[in-house]
Amino acid sequence: MPHFTDDELSAYVSDPSRVADREALEAHLAGCPHCRAGIASVEEVEEGLRDAEVWQQVDGFLARPARLPEALALKGAIEKENAAAVKLLTPVLRSPMRFADAKIAENPRFHTAGVARMLCAEAKGLHDKRPKFSLQLADAACAIAAALTGPPPIPRICRGEALRERANALRYLGRFAEALKALDEAEPMFDASPSSDPFDRAIVGYIRAVVLHETDRLNEALQVVRSAVDVFHEYGDEQREASARLVEAGCLYSAGKYAESATSFEAVISVARLIAQSRLLAYALQNAAAAYLSLRELDRAERYYAESMALYDELGVMTEKARIAWSLGSILVARGDLARGAIALDVARQELLQLGLRNDHALATLEWVEVRLAFKQTAGVATACREILLQFNSEGMMRNARLALAHLHQALANQNATRELVRQIRMYIRDLPSHPTAVFVVSQ
Amino acid sequence: MINAFGLKPTSILREADRIARETGVPSISRTQLNRLRLGKQRATEERIFIVLAAIRELTGVELRAGELFALEPALAASYASREHGGVPAATVFSPGSRFAHFWRIMVAEEPESSSDQAFETLYVEYGVMLRTIAMRGFGIPPDDAEALVHDCFIAYLQRHTCIRDVKAWLSGAMRNTCRHYLRDRKREAPLGPEHDATIDPAPQASLDAWIRKLTLASVLARLGAKCRETLRGYYLADEAKEALADRLSTSPGYIDQLLSTCRRRAQELFRSLGKGK
Numbered sequence: 001m002p003h004f005t006d007d008e009l010s011a012y013v014s015d016p017s018r019v020a021d022r023e024a025l026e027a028h029l030a031g032c033p034h035c036r037a038g039i040a041s042v043e044e045v046e047e048g049l050r051d052a053e054v055w056q057q058v059d060g061f062l063a064r065p066a067r068l069p070e071a072l073a074l075k076g077a078i079e080k081e082n083a084a085a086v087k088l089l090t091p092v093l094r095s096p097m098r099f100a101d102a103k104i105a106e107n108p109r110f111h112t113a114g115v116a117r118m119l120c121a122e123a124k125g126l127h128d129k130r131p132k133f134s135l136q137l138a139d140a141a142c143a144i145a146a147a148l149t150g151p152p153p154i155p156r157i158c159r160g161e162a163l164r165e166r167a168n169a170l171r172y173l174g175r176f177a178e179a180l181k182a183l184d185e186a187e188p189m190f191d192a193s194p195s196s197d198p199f200d201r202a203i204v205g206y207i208r209a210v211v212l213h214e215t216d217r218l219n220e221a222l223q224v225v226r227s228a229v230d231v232f233h234e235y236g237d238e239q240r241e242a243s244a245r246l247v248e249a250g251c252l253y254s255a256g257k258y259a260e261s262a263t264s265f266e267a268v269i270s271v272a273r274l275i276a277q278s279r280l281l282a283y284a285l286q287n288a289a290a291a292y293l294s295l296r297e298l299d300r301a302e303r304y305y306a307e308s309m310a311l312y313d314e315l316g317v318m319t320e321k322a323r324i325a326w327s328l329g330s331i332l333v334a335r336g337d338l339a340r341g342a343i344a345l346d347v348a349r350q351e352l353l354q355l356g357l358r359n360d361h362a363l364a365t366l367e368w369v370e371v372r373l374a375f376k377q378t379a380g381v382a383t384a385c386r387e388i389l390l391q392f393n394s395e396g397m398m399r400n401a402r403l404a405l406a407h408l409h410q411a412l413a414n415q416n417a418t419r420e421l422v423r424q425i426r427m428y429i430r431d432l433p434s435h436p437t438a439v440f441v442v443s444q
Numbered sequence: 445m446i447n448a449f450g451l452k453p454t455s456i457l458r459e460a461d462r463i464a465r466e467t468g469v470p471s472i473s474r475t476q477l478n479r480l481r482l483g484k485q486r487a488t489e490e491r492i493f494i495v496l497a498a499i500r501e502l503t504g505v506e507l508r509a510g511e512l513f514a515l516e517p518a519l520a521a522s523y524a525s526r527e528h529g530g531v532p533a534a535t536v537f538s539p540g541s542r543f544a545h546f547w548r549i550m551v552a553e554e555p556e557s558s559s560d561q562a563f564e565t566l567y568v569e570y571g572v573m574l575r576t577i578a579m580r581g582f583g584i585p586p587d588d589a590e591a592l593v594h595d596c597f598i599a600y601l602q603r604h605t606c607i608r609d610v611k612a613w614l615s616g617a618m619r620n621t622c623r624h625y626l627r628d629r630k631r632e633a634p635l636g637p638e639h640d641a642t643i644d645p646a647p648q649a650s651l652d653a654w655i656r657k658l659t660l661a662s663v664l665a666r667l668g669a670k671c672r673e674t675l676r677g678y679y680l681a682d683e684a685k686e687a688l689a690d691r692l693s694t695s696p697g698y699i700d701q702l703l704s705t706c707r708r709r710a711q712e713l714f715r716s717l718g719k720g721k
């Protein structure tokens with residue numbers, strides 16, 4: 001039987017005796033949770049309509065609050081400032097070179113909160129695509145925010161936000177110590193507004209946790225990120241909460257708790273699908289895939305990598321796409337398909353090099369070398385190793401990495417390089433950012 | 445997409461079709477409605493009529509053409525002298541930005557942040573919710589609560605681009621502001637007895653019930669004045685339909701019709717807002 005309408009339910013609630021088919025309605029209600037819920041809602045509204053307190057609030061809603069004009073004036077001022085910033089910045093943001101030439105930090109015309117805000121927003125959108133440019137933007141934002149003299153707390157908020165973006169850019173570039181320093185400077189800036197300070201500091205905490213995770217300070221990272229999760233939850237920011245949970249899961253993964261981390265990544269995947277956040281979903285899938293790879297669930301890992309690769313493709317995040325191509329090569333190798341694995345790794349390492357991801361390129365090259373040595377195909381191996389050695393030299397790579405690579409280079413020249421030696425050097429270089437003082441020693 | 449009014453483009457189109465059948469006025473297609481909404485098309489008087497009538501019918505809000513469209517002066521005058529009157533002659537209107545703005549208010553999930561009117565709506569409606577959190581949840585005196593609410597909105601304005609769920613963010617911000625306020629007061633001096641009277645331990649259930657009351661109040665505030673006055677008179681003041689009809693210069697039959705339409709609209713809006721909780 002079809003459900004009863006609101007009008008019919010209302011009539012029943014007002015006066016059941018006046019409903020013509022009362023028995024039919026009551027019989028229907030007995031078996032229909034939908035209409036029972038409808039009755040409850042009708043009753044609640046009817047009760048509310050008789051409640052003087054509700055009508056008092058209606059009058060409150062209809063009255064214009066005394067301080068609204070003040071808020072509207074601020075809103076207008078911010079919008080005006082932002083619009084002016086768009087006009088000023090649009091021409092200079094077309095390329096990093098044009099931006100550098102404009103020297104906006106030295107030009108007082110650009111010293112507005114609107115410009116600082118827009119630079120932060122631009123930097124934020126570029127961290128994972130063009131981290132060097134995003135750092136350039138964040139640095140300019142920092143300089144401009146430091147020169148701001150407007151009424152508090154706007155200059156402080158701008159400074160805090162600019163330092164936060166600088167830290168973010170630095171962490172994408174792997175300059176972790178500098179990132180932590182920027183975060184240390186950013187945090188005290190958020191102390192002027194009790195309503196938003198916990199939220200702003202939680203964003204700082206989130207970035208800090210990412211950096212701590214990258215530098216293998218897992219316990220500290222977990223502590224910081226869990227506190228950020230709570231704050232984001234309180235502010236109802238599902239996306240940031242899920243991102244922070246992603247970092248939490250990442251820490252578990254790095255601690256070798258693969259099954260636990262896979263479960264956490266799955267939880268983030270569900271939320272990301274629910275709130276339709278492609279980027280978050282892509283990251284969560286990619287990380288879950290890595291966890292499944294470590295658990296030797298290769299099919300599932302491959303499926304997750306494929307989905308996240310498609311998402312990165314849509315989002316234009318070529319760096320992560322290249323990293324996934326590398327991981328897919330690793331899966332082929334893990335399956336024992338060394339020939340196809342070597343081809344996939346070769347393509348991936350070239351792509352990583354083209355994107356300027358030198359550390360990743362070096363590691364992928366070493367993995368490729370490892371595979372080539374496994375089936376005794378040494379052609380091109382020595383050249384590739386020499387290239388990464390030179391590249392690390394020119395990139396100012398730390399001394400220890402150069403020494404390890406030189407060791408490999410020597411072994412290749414002497415024709416006694418083994419797959420195991422390459423693996424050890426690869427693992428050593430992979431872990432160097434988090435253990436920069438560790439010395440390479442060949443284990444037997 | 446469910447909006448604050450629970451209004452969907454498909455509902456408007458369906459209602460427009462129904463009115464078109466009843467009045468003999470041409471209806472409006474989805475494409476035409478979209479083009480109108482985006483300001484890509486100038487509207488004929490017939491289209492304005494059909495859209496306006498459909499939205500009025502669906503919301504119970506006594507909108508005027510000028511609230512939806514930027515009318516050319518002659519037509520504004522023509523509309524000012526006529527409410528639901530006969531079918532207007534086909535003349536060209538400028539679609540104007542107000543239609544787009546109103547559309548956003550009606551249809552968008554969150555009020556459009558760049559418009560003052562939307563911000564005002566947000567300030568008023570969420571302001572009541574925030575004051576409730578302060579006064580009922582934390583026992584903060586009304587004047588101080590008012591100031592704290594304002595501070596939250598100022599903080600929101602300063603960083604609104606990085607806020608995704610405005611309502612949830614403001615609630616979180618309010619709770620933190622209140623905690624900070626109470627910590628400060630504790631340091632300064634114990635609260636006076638006049639403040640004790642306002643303190644309510646407010647268990648979650650009571651706070652939820654209050655928020656539901658506020659939701660209903662916000663729904664009633666959104667209805668048209670006529671709807672609101674009819675409901676208030678009938679339910680709160682216990683006025684007889686005849687007395688109401690007399691006061692509102694209409695017939696008791698029309699009061700019956702108004703009560704039914706307005707109650708139904710209030711129910712629909714209340715339910716659609718309740719889903720988001």
